[in-house]
Amino acid sequence: MELVLALGIGVLVGSGVWLLLRPRTYQVIIGLSLISYAVNLFIFSMGRLRVDAPPVLGPAGSDLASYGDPVPQALVLTAIVIGFATTALFLVVLLASRGLTDTDHVDGQERQ
Numbered sequence: 012m013e014l015v016l017a018l019g020i021g022v023l024v025g026s027g028v029w030l031l032l033r034p035r036t037y038q039v040i041i042g043l044s045l046i047s048y049a050v051n052l053f054i055f056s057m058g059r060l061r062v063d064a065p066p067v068l069g070p071a072g073s074d075l076a077s078y079g080d081p082v083p084q085a086l087v088l089t090a091i092v093i094g095f096a097t098t099a100l101f102l103v104v105l106l107a108s109r110g111l112t113d114t115d116h117v118d119g120q121e122r123q
Contacts (some may be wrong), residue, residue, distance in 0.1 A: 018040035023049035047094045051087045
C-alpha cells in the first residue's frame with residue numbers, strides 16, 4: 012500500500028512539474044493543481060495508513076496507538092478548500108489576461 016501511494020505521489024509531482032514548464036497558462040494552472048493534490052496525499056499519509064482501524068475512539072482505556080491521527084485529515088480538508096478557491100481565482104485571472112492580450116501564453120507572446 013505504501014509503495015502504491017508513493018508512486019502515485021511521484022507521478023502527480025512529476026506530471027505537475029512537467030505541466031508547470033509548459034508555455035500556456037491553462038497547463039500551468041493544471042500543473043499547480045496536480046502538485047497541490049500530491050502535497051495533500053503526502054500530508055494525509057503522514058497520519059499513518061491504517062486498514063480496518065476504527066476512525067473514532069471506542070471504550071475508555073483502549074490503545075491510542077491503533078487509531079489514525081485526525082490532524083493531517085483536517086489539514087488536508089482545509090488545503091482542498093483553499094486550493095479550490097485559489098484555482099478559481101487563477102482561472103479568472105487567466106480569462107482576464109486572455110481577454111487583454113489575445114493570447115494564453117505565460118509570457119504574453121506567441122512563438123513564431
